[in-house]
Amino acid sequence: MCVKLKGKPVIPYDHQYYLASYIYRTVERSDPSYSLDLHKIDVPKPFTFSYLMAEKRKNLKNGIRILSDSVYFYISSPAERFIKGVIDGMLSYPDIKIGNLKGIISEVRILQRPKFSKNMTFQTTAPIVVRKPVKKNGRLSGIELYPTDKEFYTLIEKNLNKKYELFHKQRINGVVKLNFIHFKPKRHRILNTHYRCSLGIFQITGNQRLIELGYDVGFGEKNSMGFGMVKVV
Template identity: 35%
Template sequence: MRAKITVRKISRVPIHFDYQYGIASMLYARLAAANMRLANEIHSHQGFKFYTFSNLVIEDWIPTKGGLNFTKAHFFISSPDTEFIRSFTEGLLLEPEFFLGTGERGMKADFIIERVEILPPLVLSDSVVFRTLSPVYVKTQRNKDGQLVEVDLYPKDSKFYENLHTNLVDRYTEFYGHGVEHDHFEVLDVSDVKPKRVSIGNSFRRCSLMKITVEASPELIGFAYDAGLGEKNAMGFGCVDVV
């Protein structure tokens, strides 16, 4: 299930380029306002979190330096868990005001939710072209000086695709409680790759925007659309749309 959230910025100051953590925090707070039980389950769960959200789609860019300035934008939130989406949208309607950081110490940009739309489900086949609405993050561990260290992967690395598939199957299995009946996942083409470096908390994640053509089991394609591709989906990574 997917929802489109239209927002209006009512402060004149621009927001920081790395706003994903702020949106993630706001989403959790609104979920807690509507469904504390579900919010506590998500917060305490040590495994995967089965939702993702897109970057802001800015509708009226205002030229500025040192941030993103605009009046109106929207973003998407998506999950295979319909209770989560319904609870989240209820929480937004209960508390439509929120803020995001500006990069200036102590300054915040105020927002208000203008509209919440539940989008109709898509009928997906076994072949699809995804366009990323937020960057895909994939990592691995590699030996460096005798120690295993985490390494962020870009699409130029073949390990990127192996881990993308493994992660998708693992999340599907945990969510549904069983494996994919016919596990097939092949990336046929990747184009328009734009490497990104996103700050989340006190660390940076190297990730990528792209178009990615996938041939896979319809169950996996549908799950990728609902729950996102790659890792850290609940932090705003891996949200995709169909071209």
């Protein structure tokens, strides 16, 4: 999705919530009943999306100054109804507002899917969140992990199997192994919650269906809030 901008805005580093809200509103405009389903707690969210990106930008203390005439971002989903809802909503209402960024959708393009195999290399276009569930004062919470933690990889595999069962209504108990070539720790805030997360490049081997699912809906948690999206390198 390419957006022609009005002016040279400064967008917040933590812009995922604004972008997620825009995506939900876009689907609501074209398919209200499906939008209601997406907001249900027990319904898996079949999408993820990338950071907002720009060819020319400047990092400031309070955000990112966009110096290009446009920005772009990617949305990924295996659900045809979701993709149709996004595209129809954008074409029928091309004006976009994300925080103090205002513009007009100038291009919507469907990219060719990669050829999947049991051994692939991915680069994150949005950071990966992995949380270890723990009990504290009788309440269940989560501790975010980095690729330096061994449980990071076990939890990613477990999460992929869980998502596969939710989306496909069957278990496969697939095995995947990840190896991060390098990573950069990040920290983002969504509303009042902070998340430690990881950007980087990693190799993945194992069950091809789980690898494809990770590409489609994201690796790790909080995918529909802008975490876990990857591209092939």
